[in-house]
Amino acid sequence: MRKRLFILTILFVLKLSAIAKVSVDARLDSVEIFIGQQVQITLSVTTDKSANVFFPVFTPQQQIIPGVEVLNTSETKIDAIENGVLYSRVYTLTSFDAGLYYLPPFEINVDKKVYKSESLALKVLSVNVDTTDVFKYYGPKDIQTNPFKWSDWSWLFGLSILMLILLSLDYYFYLRLRDNKPIIKKVKFVKRLLPHQKAIKAIEQIKAEKYPASDNPKEYYTKLTDALRKYIQERFGFNAMEMTSNEIIERLKNIQEPKDIYELGSLFQVADLVKFAKYSTLINEDDKNLVNAIAFINSTKIEKVIDEKDHYPQLTNKEVQSIKTRNFLRIIIIGIAISCLTLLCYIVYGISQILIL
Template sequence: MKRIFLLISLITSTLISSAQVSVEAEIDSIQIFVGQQTHLRLTTTVKPSAKVELPQFQPTQMMTPGVEVLACQEEKKEAADGFEARSMVYTLTSFDDTLYYLPPMTVKVDGKQYKSKSLALKVLTIDVDTTKIDQFFGPKDVQDNPFLWSEWSLPFWLSVLMLVLVALCYYLYLRLRDNKPIITHIRIVKRLLPHQKAMQEIEQIKADKMVSSENSKEYYTKLTDTLRKYIEERYGFSAMEMTSSEIIERLTASQDQKALDELRELFMTADLVKFAKYSTLINENDKNLVSAIDFINQTKLENQPVEETVKPQLSEEDQRTQKSRRLLKSFITIISVVCAGLFGYVVYTLYQLLN
């Protein structure tokens, strides 16, 4: 008795569960012309918590031979009594005129399969009366779009502007080409230090044998000029324009008194020879020459740079020429960029108009 009761309960629960799931299939139109489309809707009514698997088709996949699925779209909405209707809408088409049988579609609900009813689709062809050929016309020729100046005016005037700018750019280029660049070079030359220059001149005095010459005035003039140039470059004051006493006074604060006494005696002798026609002896000339050499050796500066950077000085005309070339290059660059932008815009506009 207990077994019979359990069996009845199981059958009853199964029937109730089956009654809670419904699968329906419907088609918008059972009759279409070749190439037309229709929609097949597969709807399953289940509890919201149920797991439903609806049939899926890829685009251009055949539902049945001759009937093609173009698209699938899933829908969901609430139903009565707390149930939920889940649907899949299939877009169908066919290109053969015949009657198609659409087999039942299988839906899985919580792992259990349910089938819909089968459907039919009739595909019709279009009747053509071939006895009246004059009613049929061939394809039309491609129609040209009407010409509108308002559409073409902007690229036209921009093209004119671009040509003017190109001509101006070419003119400026010719000006730049004819205006030769001014090339300046910074030279690095070796320079002699003040004491080296002075010693070279003293060696020249020796080579010219001016010490033993009867022309004492020329000898002392050359010797004192050499010392004046050395003092001017070594100490940085205008010794060539100063008197002997002024030079000695400037040197008194920084030089050895013994060296200054010898230098003072040399300048005094030179002044007497040049202005008072004083005659000197050969040994006196030798002594003054040695005094000059000693003074140079005692006051010379070693470890000075022996190379000098010589920067050329441009004239006002050259400076104006350089400025003019820079302006021409700037104008050419700006105009070239503008022309490139205009060209790109005109090409893009023409492409839009012609396509």
């Protein structure tokens, strides 16, 4: 019997100890506020880690008592302390009626047992207004009208959008015109040289370069015979550039008298020996061959004056259409640019008139 009584005593003491661990506290950050101001109540509970804590729940604009309402409720904050855990939650209150309000204790559920905080008092102060002199602060104001109406600006806004669209279109056309390759349709003045004039000019170039034939006879005779071959091809009308020296001489014999081509044949023979047999010539022989080349050109040339003439390139239908398209794009680009400039001036003028009014 004594043992049973001892056990019950121990259990009762343990229960009292557990109850003593729970502590509830409510604190106002201000005991006085003006009408419409806000005040915060911090509700906190100290208990052990294993306890289940439930704070009172209020919906926004719910009145705790008549005249005092809850605006907001924060999340529950949990902090570890030396003797257990501190749970806290902040409630934001306000009041729109002046007076002294008694806030009843808040009820908190800890492990299915209700604990109450202490009661609080909140004083709401009104603002004294001197209604006998309304002009003391601000005078009465007439009904004000909006200085700008949408109807005044809508057409300017529309014109601005139109101008931006036209500018974008103009830039697109400009890119198309810029990226196309230009087609030249200007008149060219072509001056043609006669065959003997070209040949004499080439030989004069050989003389001006002062080739030492004794040092590089192959290059010297190659340039000299190439000038003669081009002259023969243009003067007599057969492809001398692709023929051998003997073929050229035989072809010329059928066209010219042998006395006109005898020296030419000797020149080609020496040139072939130099180019293919590494034949060494004398300085006098080189000069003689050069003189013979000029003599052949002068004896066979045809003096015919060819005047400068206008040359018009022949354009295809596609090129003609391209020219027309490019000209049309230029006209469109210039027209759109002028239109945008006109719109800009008109928009600026319209804005200035509205601001003046």
